[in-house]
Amino acid sequence: MPRQEYQESLSNLREDVLYMSEVVAERLRLGLDALEQKDRSTAKEVVSGDDEVNQMYLDLEGECVDLIALQQPVASDLRFIAASFKIITDLERIGDLAVNLAQYAMDADRDVFPEVDVQQIGTETLDMLDAAMAAYADEDSEACYVVADRDDDLDAMCEAASSIVVRDLIERDPFGEESVDAEAYLQDISRLLLTIRDLERVGDHAVNIAARALYMIEDDAALLY
Amino acid sequence: MQQAARISDQTAVFLTGGELVEFDDTQKIFENPESQRVEDYITGKFG
Numbered sequence: 001m002p003r004q005e006y007q008e009s010l011s012n013l014r015e016d017v018l019y020m021s022e023v024v025a026e027r028l029r030l031g032l033d034a035l036e037q038k039d040r041s042t043a044k045e046v047v048s049g050d051d052e053v054n055q056m057y058l059d060l061e062g063e064c065v066d067l068i069a070l071q072q073p074v075a076s077d078l079r080f081i082a083a084s085f086k087i088i089t090d091l092e093r094i095g096d097l098a099v100n101l102a103q104y105a106m107d108a109d110r111d112v113f114p115e116v117d118v119q120q121i122g123t124e125t126l127d128m129l130d131a132a133m134a135a136y137a138d139e140d141s142e143a144c145y146v147v148a149d150r151d152d153d154l155d156a157m158c159e160a161a162s163s164i165v166v167r168d169l170i171e172r173d174p175f176g177e178e179s180v181d182a183e184a185y186l187q188d189i190s191r192l193l194l195t196i197r198d199l200e201r202v203g204d205h206a207v208n209i210a211a212r213a214l215y216m217i218e219d220d221a222a223l224l225y
Numbered sequence: 226m227q228q229a230a231r232i233s234d235q236t237a238v239f240l241t242g243g244e245l246v247e248f249d250d251t252q253k254i255f256e257n258p259e260s261q262r263v264e265d266y267i268t269g270k271f272g
Contacts (some may be wrong), residue, residue, distance in 0.1 A: 003269040072227055074255045077268045219257035 006071050010080065013063050014137070017084050017091075020056045021133040024091045024098070025126060027053065028202065031101030032122040035195065038108060046102035053095035060088045076216075083216035087136065090205040090212075094129065097198045097205075104191045112188040113168070116161045121199045124154050128206035136213040141220070147210035148223050151203050158200040165189055226267060230255045238263045240272075 027046050034043035064085040067073060073081055101122075128150050135143035169189070174180045211223035229236055230251060237248040240262060247260045258264050266272045 006269065074230070074267045075258055075264050078256060 003071075006067075009063070009067055009071070010077060013060070013067065013081070013084055016056075016060055016063065017087060018133065018137055020053070020060060020088060020091050021129070023049075023056065024053060024095045025129055025133075027095055027098040028101070028122070028126060028129070031098040031105070032119060032126075034102050034105035035108070035122075036119055038105060040106050043102035043105040047099050047106075050095055050099045053092060057088050057092040057095075061085065064088075079216045079219060083136070083212040086212045087209050090208045094202050094205050097202050100198050101195060104195055108188070108191055110188070112185070112192060113165055116164055116192065116196075118161075118192075118195055118199070121154070121157050121161065121196065124150070124157065125199050125202040125206065128154065128203055129209070132206040132209035132213065135210055136216070139213075139217045141214055141217045144210040144214040144217070144223060148207050151207045154203040155200060158196050158203075161196050162193060165193060238266065240266060 027049055030042050031046045033039065034046060064081050067081050071077075128147055131143060131150070132147045134140070135147065168174070174185060175182045207223065211221075214220050214223050233251045235249065236251045236254040238246050238254065238258075238260075240246045247254065247258055247263045249259070254263065255267060258267065264270075
């Protein structure tokens with residue numbers, strides 16, 4: 001087959017991007033576990049593992065640039081490389097957000113607002129990431145739209161969770177209660193709101209990945225912006 | 226082929242036997258051609 005080495009390079013790039021996504025999803029899963037169990041050891045593992053994710057990102061970026069410079073890809077090959085180039089950026093950012101979760105876990109020693117189900121939101125973001133990467137791997141355009149639709153549900157979950165916290169602050173005014181350590185309470189609710197925001201952003205990155213996959217499959221920019 | 230991509234506005238792809246397989250804007254031909262044979266040719270899978 002002509003350009004066999006080139007075809008192998010494309011195949012390797014696909015496998016490497018999928019491997020990076022597995023590593024990042026695992027970091028996100030560990031970050032959520034660390035939050036749930038207040039497990040500092042797991043949290044430290046996620047923080048220290050970020051260097052590996054960053055190095056993967058740089059290596060894959062190099063692979064993409066080399067392919068563009070040396071092979072002048074066109075058509076579906078070009079769209080695949082361009083999509084992969086963008087997807088690894090989203091994966092690297094999700095890795096950073098997993099580190100944020102781990103840092104919140106290291107700072108937290110109690111649960112405030114147990115009625116806010118962070119794990120349920122986290123599970124939804126993980127599922128969206130898995131679905132977006134499956135759409136990329138399987139070249140499934142319908143699945144790309146499904147991921148985008150799921151983001152509306154995730155946004156609603158995040159908004160409802162944030163509302164619980166904000167409404168309590170307004171209606172109960174916990175800072176007026178003598179038994180409440182205002183400084184610690186403020187840190188707790190800030191951490192919770194940041195956790196919700198970061199998980200919502202993971203969902204946004206999953207949609208970005210689905211959008212790039214759709215561009216790769218069909219040259220369709222429908223989900224890009 | 227890369228020269229055609231750089232300098233032309235429109236591209237016609239003639240394959241085996243001189244058959245005109247596809248004619249379109251150069252951007253379309255090189256980014257998302259209609260014909261699988263054109264796709265395979267310009268990505269180097271044959272020819």
